[in-house]
Amino acid sequence: MTYSSLQDCIDDLDKSGQLIRIKEEIDPYLEMAAIHLRIHEAKGKAILFENVKGSKYQAVSNLFGTTERSEFLFRDTLENVKTMIALKTNPMQALKNPLKYIGVAFSAIKALPKKVASHSFEKIKISDLPQIHCWEKDGGAFVTLPIVYTEDADQPGVMQSNLGMYRIQLSGNEYEQDKEIGLHYQLHRGIGVHQTKWNKLGKPMKVSVFIGGPPAHSFAAVMPLPEGLSELTFAGVLGGRRFRYMYDEDGFCLSTDADFVITGEVYPNENKPEGPFGDHLGYYSLKHDFPLMRVKNVYAKKNAIWSFTVVGRPPQEDTAFGNMIHGMTGSAISKEIPGLHEVHAVDAAGVHPLLLAIGSERYTPYYQNKRPQEILTIANHILGTGQLSLAKFLFIANKSDDETLNTHQEEKFFHHILERIDLSRDIHFQTKTSIDTLDYSGDGLNTGSKVIIAACGDKKRELISELPSDFTLPNAFKNPRLVTKGILAIEFDNLMMGKFDNELKEISNLKSQISNLPLIVICDDANFLADTFNNFLWVTFTRCNPSHDIYGINERFENKHWCCDGLIIDARIKPHHAPVLEKNIDVENRVDEILKHYA
Numbered sequence: 338m339t340y341s342s343l344q345d346c347i348d349d350l351d352k353s354g355q356l357i358r359i360k361e362e363i364d365p366y367l368e369m370a371a372i373h374l375r376i377h378e379a380k381g382k383a384i385l386f387e388n389v390k391g392s393k394y395q396a397v398s399n400l401f402g403t404t405e406r407s408e409f410l411f412r413d414t415l416e417n418v419k420t421m422i423a424l425k426t427n428p429m430q431a432l433k434n435p436l437k438y439i440g441v442a443f444s445a446i447k448a449l450p451k452k453v454a455s456h457s458f459e460k461i462k463i464s465d466l467p468q469i470h471c472w473e474k475d476g477g478a479f480v481t482l483p484i485v486y487t488e489d490a491d492q493p494g495v496m497q498s499n500l501g502m503y504r505i506q507l508s509g510n511e512y513e514q515d516k517e518i519g520l521h522y523q524l525h526r527g528i529g530v531h532q533t534k535w536n537k538l539g540k541p542m543k544v545s546v547f548i549g550g551p552p553a554h555s556f557a558a559v560m561p562l563p564e565g566l567s568e569l570t571f572a573g574v575l576g577g578r579r580f581r582y583m584y585d586e587d588g589f590c591l592s593t594d595a596d597f598v599i600t601g602e603v604y605p606n607e608n609k610p611e612g613p614f615g616d617h618l619g620y621y622s623l624k625h626d627f628p629l630m631r632v633k634n635v636y637a638k639k640n641a642i643w644s645f646t647v648v649g650r651p652p653q654e655d656t657a658f659g660n661m662i663h664g665m666t667g668s669a670i671s672k673e674i675p676g677l678h679e680v681h682a683v684d685a686a687g688v689h690p691l692l693l694a695i696g697s698e699r700y701t702p703y704y705q706n707k708r709p710q711e712i713l714t715i716a717n718h719i720l721g722t723g724q725l726s727l728a729k730f731l732f733i734a735n736k737s738d739d740e741t742l743n744t745h746q747e748e749k750f751f752h753h754i755l756e757r758i759d760l761s762r763d764i765h766f767q768t769k770t771s772i773d774t775l776d777y778s779g780d781g782l783n784t785g786s787k788v789i790i791a792a793c794g795d796k797k798r799e800l801i802s803e804l805p806s807d808f809t810l811p812n813a814f815k816n817p818r819l820v821t822k823g824i825l826a827i828e829f830d831n832l833m834m835g836k837f838d839n840e841l842k843e844i845s846n847l848k849s850q851i852s853n854l855p856l857i858v859i860c861d862d863a864n865f866l867a868d869t870f871n872n873f874l875w876v877t878f879t880r881c882n883p884s885h886d887i888y889g890i891n892e893r894f895e896n897k898h899w900c901c902d903g904l905i906i907d908a909r910i911k912p913h914h915a916p917v918l919e920k921n922i923d924v925e926n927r928v929d930e931i932l933k934h935y936a
Contacts, residue, residue: 408661422665468507477512519611550596618689778882821870
């Protein structure tokens with residue numbers, strides 16, 4: 338379906354019965370986010386808020402709330418997009434089958450951005466926008482579905498531009514209302530590369546923030562595209578409509594299909610505190626200095642609609658983005674990394690903390706020794722690739738050990754690894770390195786460690802599926818709960834953080850009881866962690882810094898390699914961790930009353 342505007346998309350969803358219209362006045366402080374979360378959790382429809390308190394503009398959310406709805410939005414273009422991405426990785430296919438790809442040629446016409454002569458915007462102020470505040474401890478109102486546009490200082494113009502989705506703080510903290518806003522992005526992103534170049538020139542970087550417009554524009558901002566394919570061209574192909582743009586009198590690029598555009602400048606080394614913000618790991622990212630944007634103009638269409646989402650513990654709306662990206666890119670990553678069959682950034686663990694991968698052991702000695710060799714090379718390649726480099730944990734298996742293994746079947750994948758892992762050989766740490774800026778499990782902002790667990794070969798143990806009736810642990814530990822086969826959750830009485838030297842020695846004496854329990858997780862609430870496998874994934878991998886929080890039963894070093902007889906992860910909340918996101922009870926009660934009318 339080709340949409341020329343966000344309104345077109347909303348009308349289409351309405352006609353197909355995929356839209357809820359909320360007619361009551363809704364407070365953008367917590368209430369809109371709470372309604373969104375409630376409907377999203379129920380896998381519900383897109384939501385149009387027709388009466389936003391304090392603003393004349395309507396707002397829409399949950400457009401991409403399910404993978405099925407996301408695919409519906411792009412139902413007429415999706416297959417051609419998949420083909421184009423496949424051709425990018427293997428162009429010879431087009432030469433061998435020219436007639437097969439004739440549709441791609443017609444789609445490619447939509448890729449070239451189209452410059453137009455005028456726009457239909459009116460000028461407004463930042464304070465006129467819906468001031469959506471999603472979580473109680475957020476530092477202010479944020480734009481959560483921004484399309485942030487910047488240009489390369491060395492090669493200005495739309496074809497070398499960058500579109501990205503970097504959160505924007507509209508109010509709060511030290512920002513001067515209507516004149517300043519905050520940009521949160523990491524310097525290794527495309528916008529960061531641009532900023533570095535502008536800084537070297539000593540000139541401010543022009544930034545345009547688009548909100549709304551055809552849904553393909555939002556998707557293009559998060560799409561990890563193959564090198565050489567620009568986001569604007571991708572937006573045109575995915576949306577079936579050329580990306581329309583122009584420059585205003587101040588030299589800022591405007592997306593003329595957007596509902597809102599905020600323009601401004603980022604000056605070299607000019608920062609202000611941004612945050613806190615409820616983020617995708619399920620915790621708050623805390624207040625830190627990030628680039629300040631001096632607002633130049635704010636534009637809005639007549640009857641513009643504000644597009645937003647809510648970020649929090651996964652799964653959230655961005656899960657559908659991830660599923661769509663995986664479906665579009667298919668085997669692209671495996672073609673980039675020889676020997677890799679698949680890699681899965683686990684959504685339930687916050688995406689960046691945990692990767693599961695399957696590779697091939699093709700080296701001749703493997704068939705004799707059956708130990709990780711090539712998959713270690715693959716693992717290091719993975720951790721050196723784009724966003725995958727932010728991972729803390731990478732578990733990788735050998736495909737020939739089980740041809741049916743699938744990284745998206747997380748519980749089965751863990752069984753496979755834990756049955757085969759050699760704890761004296763298969764754990765490989767990378768210490769004092771970088772992790773996700775939003776992950777506070779490390780010992781500083783953007784600093785932490787990584788661990789590769791690469792297991793292959795024959796089964797080394799049978800994992801127990803229930804605890805023996807006579808199962809015991811040292812007195813310091815309590816409430817043992819089996820999460821799944823081979824994984825035990827326990828609580829620790831001592832509230833002090835630190836090593837468990839004495840307790841580990843006591844556990845070592847229970848070798849016969851724990852030999853088929855290769856992974857023990859120490860946590861604050863074993864009942865919660867063991868309740869669902871997603872709880873295990875979230876708690877364990879968001880609250881652990883591998884180098885500091887992994888311990889071993891009979892841990893030791895062999896030629897500088899760390900090894901053990903049993904793996905223990907301390908996944909308790911530490912004093913330096915960010916607060917967990919929690920819902921406001923009063924707001925939840927208010928939402929109960931509102932949604933009674935929409936049952």
